[in-house]
Amino acid sequence: MNDFGEYLRKLREAQKLSLREMAAKTGVSVSYITQIENGKRKAPGPEVLKKLAPAYNVPVRDLLKAAGYLDDIKEVKSILSDEEEVERAFNYVIGDPRYQSGTRVTGPITTEVKRFVVEMYEKATGKKLLPGE
Numbered sequence: 001m002n003d004f005g006e007y008l009r010k011l012r013e014a015q016k017l018s019l020r021e022m023a024a025k026t027g028v029s030v031s032y033i034t035q036i037e038n039g040k041r042k043a044p045g046p047e048v049l050k051k052l053a054p055a056y057n058v059p060v061r062d063l064l065k066a067a068g069y070l071d072d073i074k075e076v077k078s079i080l081s082d083e084e085e086v087e088r089a090f091n092y093v094i095g096d097p098r099y100q101s102g103t104r105v106t107g108p109i110t111t112e113v114k115r116f117v118v119e120m121y122e123k124a125t126g127k128k129l130l131p132g133e
Helices: 005-013 018-025 030-037 046-056 058-066 073-078 082-095 111-125
Strands: none
Touching: 005 030, 005 046, 005 058, 005 073, 018 030, 018 046, 046 058, 082 111
């Protein structure tokens, strides 16, 4: 069994989503996700993982690491820009049902404000979403 495929399946099942629902959320075909989950395809490239991460409710670096792209979390900087990393982390925070009551956002906000919200989330939960310096 493909470890990455098994990992992806567990993430999807933890959200109680069908393959069709996940395909609709990610824009990746049902057959492609099925092949990955069944170990018939290797882990997708970083660009596809960027699409998958928000739908699977995990930081993109977790998928990159599980797929074998990262030996060191700091390497993620070469794949994502700082702004993309903050945006990804912010979307993760506002998507966390345990934290949503504190993150009702209306209107556009700056990257600096998003970074602040993510840092407060990290302090409150102990979960690391942004790569360290």
